[in-house]
Amino acid sequence: MMKEVVEYNKYRFTNVDEFLKSISYGGELFNLFAYGFFFRGHSKQEYKLIPSSLRKEPFFKFLSFDNLSEDESILRDKEFIQIYQEYELLLQFYEGCDETSLKMPFIDDINFEYHIDKKAIFPHFSEWIPQSMYGLAALAQHHRVPTRLLDWTRDITTAIYFALSDYLNGMVPDYSNHFEIWALDAKLVEDLGKDFPLRIIKPPYSENPNLSAQKGVFTLWKVSYDTLFPKELQKDDKSIVVENDIEIDRRPLDEILISYFKNNPNLCKGTYLYRIVFPIDIPRLYKYITKMKANAKYLFPGYDGVRREMKERAVVEKIYRVTGKV
Numbered sequence: 658m659m660k661e662v663v664e665y666n667k668y669r670f671t672n673v674d675e676f677l678k679s680i681s682y683g684g685e686l687f688n689l690f691a692y693g694f695f696f697r698g699h700s701k702q703e704y705k706l707i708p709s710s711l712r713k714e715p716f717f718k719f720l721s722f723d724n725l726s727e728d729e730s731i732l733r734d735k736e737f738i739q740i741y742q743e744y745e746l747l748l749q750f751y752e753g754c755d756e757t758s759l760k761m762p763f764i765d766d767i768n769f770e771y772h773i774d775k776k777a778i779f780p781h782f783s784e785w786i787p788q789s790m791y792g793l794a795a796l797a798q799h800h801r802v803p804t805r806l807l808d809w810t811r812d813i814t815t816a817i818y819f820a821l822s823d824y825l826n827g828m829v830p831d832y833s834n835h836f837e838i839w840a841l842d843a844k845l846v847e848d849l850g851k852d853f854p855l856r857i858i859k860p861p862y863s864e865n866p867n868l869s870a871q872k873g874v875f876t877l878w879k880v881s882y883d884t885l886f887p888k889e890l891q892k893d894d895k896s897i898v899v900e901n902d903i904e905i906d907r908r909p910l911d912e913i914l915i916s917y918f919k920n921n922p923n924l925c926k927g928t929y930l931y932r933i934v935f936p937i938d939i940p941r942l943y944k945y946i947t948k949m950k951a952n953a954k955y956l957f958p959g960y961d962g963v964r965r966e967m968k969e970r971a972v973v974e975k976i977y978r979v980t981g982k983v
Contacts, residue, residue: 660927662918663911668933676935677945680813686933693844695809695857695874698820699837700828702934706839706910710743710803713907736880736905740785743805747790750797760864762792785880795860795875799868806858806875807910809841814951815871817942824939825953825969830976832937839911840931841876849924854879854917855910866958878913940977943969 668686670676679686690696697706754761786794786805798804810816820836846855856877862869906913911930918925946952953965 660925662915662925662928663930663932664928665911665932668931670933670935673936673938673941676933677942686813689931690813690840693842693847694813695811695841695843695876696813696816697807697809697839697841698816698818698822699839700820700823701831701834702837704837706807706930707907708803708805708807709798709801710739710746710805711905711907712803734904736903739905740880743785743803746802747793747797747804750800750802751793762796762860762864764789764793783882785882786877791858791877792860792864794877795858795868796865798875799865799873806877809874809876811872811874812951813838813840814946814949815956818946818951818953818956821939821942821946824937824976825943825972827972830937830939834937835934836937836942838933838935840933842927842929842931843874845927845929848926853924855914867956870958871956876910878910940973943973 668679670679678684680690681687751761751764794804794806798806798808810819816838817836820838824830843857846853846857849855856879858875858877860868860875865873867873908916911932914929943952953969954962956962957965
């Protein structure tokens with residue numbers, strides 16, 4: 658019998674102190690997550706494990722697609738169009754940074770030769786995102802350009818900070834909701850090898866102090882170009898490609914993993930994702946992450962991080978005055 662791919666309900670805490678005890682030395686979650694896990698914090702349980710470029714409305718808003726005609730809007734759900742738009746965004750980010758002499762990852766396809774039309778290199782990719790562009794995609798993602806990468810951290814305390822972040826930026830607390838942390842067993846993912854579509858990406862920390870401080874990593878569910886477009890459809894006539902293109906898969910990672918292992922039960926070696934749910938108690942949790950050196954001044958090194966921490970501390974103090982929670 659196949660093991661549960663995703664553990665949704667086992668770790669639900671009704672008390673914040675019980676949750677913090679569980680992730681502290683010797684606790685149940687501390688022992689479970691002792692090696693090879695990544696974490697992602699959500700302010701609301703409604704948030705899904707979906708990369709920013711595949712969250713439909715935010716991506717279109719970033720591209721200013723509000724005035725598309727009805728016929729053109731149909732293309733929004735075509736995978737080839739989506740990938741091409743993601744590629745163009747990365748290319749614009751790369752060219753803008755390179756032209757202003759900002760340090761950028763070296764990309765063989767772009768840098769070894771001078772291309773008048775850099776978009777022409779797109780058909781040579783065997784998968785999206787190609788490995789040669791991992792560093793660029795990670796840098797763009799960290800600066801809020803929508804990509805197919807999903808952010809994670811190797812530190813559960815950092816995940817708690819990002820679960821708090823919406824409220825630290827002024828969102829009114831909703832105590833009927835709960836915080837949520839997802840834990841990914843990266844060791845099980847790695848053991849499946851290169852044929853498994855889920856990629857784990859860790860760009861050089863030396864090029865991104867924030868990512869280093871946050872112990873950041875990324876995951877990518879790759880899309881094979883040959884899977885999208887069989888050889889007979891890979892022609893110069895783009896209309897043929899569009900007509901035969903498949904729909905975008907916008908499912909969250911947990912649903913994708915369940916579906917994948919349902920179709921490949923012999924590959925499933927255990928539980929890949931865990932969901933941890935715990936109450937909204939902002940002052941108590943903020944006190945904990947501050948003690949663990951995981952608030953803004955540590956996670957965003959520099960003057961701006963100190964400014965952010967000052968502002969966030971004022972928000973927490975205001976919440977404390979209203980709720981009386983410590």
